Amino acid sequence: EHAELHLMFSMLVTLSRLQRNPTVKEQVRDLGLDDTVTYGHIGYPVLQAADILMYHADLVPVGEDQAPHVEITREIARRFNSAFGDVFPIPEVKHTRFGRFPGIDGQRMSKSIGNTIHFTDPPEQIAKRMRKAAIDPERVGRDDPGHPEACTVFTYHQRFSKPEIVEVIDKECRAGPGVRSCFDCKMEAAERIGAYFEPARARRAELDANPQRVREVLRDGNERARAKARETMREVRAAMGLGGLNGSVGSDR
Template sequence: MYPDRVVSGMRPTGAMHLGHYHGALKNWIRMQSEQPCLFFVADWHALTTHYDDPSIIVKSTWDMVIDWLAAGIDPSQATIFIQSKVPEHAELHLLLSMATPLGWLERVPTYKDQIENLSNRDLATYGFLGYPLLQAADVLIYRASQVPVGEDQIPHIEMMREIARRFNHLYGKEPGFEEKALEAVKKLGSKRAKLYAELRTAFQQEGEEEALQQARAMLDDAGSLSNIDRERLFGYLEGSRKIILVEPQVKLTEASRLPGLDGRKMSKSYGNAITLREDRDSVTKKIRTMPTDPARVRRSDAGDPNKCPVFQLHQVYSDSETKNWVVKGCTSAGIGCLECKQPVVDAVLAEQEPMRERAQQYLDDPSLVRAIVADGCDKARKLAQETMRDVREAMGLDYS
């Protein structure tokens, strides 16, 4: 079986804001110390909606990498790379497209949602229709075991799994596979070979998931097997196919939605965002001029924190004592709105300060960022090339 690996990416379509940090980057930072992670700038994906004006992509790509480093992504723990610098993504995307039914792409829920939400753009392109397939190639090419996503992205991961399953079914027909698998079973030793046969029967005939997991664990511990024999036995366990592409699992991330300055989701397009490394004076001004409960026309008017966007930020940034102070002070008109906003100002600035400090070395010497990305691209490409060798061989495109 292939090693555990996490893969995720972001589109470089503008400055990163605190919503990105709380929604994704904090999870990435936690995961990088737990297992191997690959994080990529999805510049080809940015072209699906910005194909008519790609000028923003290159600058946004470098800014995004600096933001990641500033937030705490550690290049000594995680591999950081740019999608288009690993052309094998495009090759796998092309090969997968040959066998992916058109209906699979048309039924992706976010496809119709995006068409409606971005009605000001002409998205009647193959690139936009096919972006879930490119997304699948981005993950499958690294044989990722897990993909960190929110609940709205689960259909995309399910589609990746279906594509991997279909590919393995179509092309995992190694000549003499069953004979080779049975020879590999013998290498387990009589006791383990008997258990393997029993567990395989329990899974294939009775659908016992526990039997499948037990057999996988046994194969992982079988030191007498070569990697290719272990791979054959994993495939034989689940059917009669060699596993070429791994079906990734959903890794649901903590839903930490940071509201924007107007209470809606934080988004650059809404004009309600605070960027990751925004100037202190600008941050202070933005928060101090945030709208509050419309009922508080005068300082002496009582308000309702649940109707105030500022209180939504308190929910993210303030401790229980501060939130209780806000509720009591607002509902009794004991504090004014500027007083209420100050703890949020202080908390946001405190959160951003180490980010600004970490970013400064990369702003002073951009060659450091280029070196990190070049190293990451080399590492990612080696993994991608290994997968593509197996894919080409399975599809009969190995002309060596």
């Protein structure tokens, strides 16, 4: 169902529109793809549109870097509704407090680039990654006063440390000589990130020890999702004048 809806949606958006997606442009630059980029890369937001609209989602929680993808979804929904009738809702974006969270190098966090911290990482691995985290580029020497607003590590503290601790870190960083070292700040952030994700790691360990339960949950979710997807595709085909395909064998596979 998703592949079919993706194909239909791909007819409603131009390649030039997909290439203007700022998130894709940033990925192409970071990965050095340039002229070698394929539709499979720049067309990914169209598949996302199918994922979102298949279930008639009207609110999509995403980071700021994914907002352009949802905007493409909105455009596709409008074009489909204009051409074939009001089938899909026009989804809205929902940002969290930290809509865009940087990787350890200060750039967009991406597995492709390798600048991520994974919630499954043990504390020692988080600490190892944090040692490489970008700091205030203007703080050349240990005794130089810092600028927290320009520091990736401080961004992590804003997310994982208590507000009163963040306030202390801010003041100590700006104070200058001998008050707070960047290394200590990194290790404190690593400790708090590790503590924050400890429940998730414990839950992951439980599931790793019970793969049958994982398969049961996936099977149940798949059955419920497929039922909704089939319903949506029957509605889509009928709106497009392809209702005769709804009775075909392939429509229920």
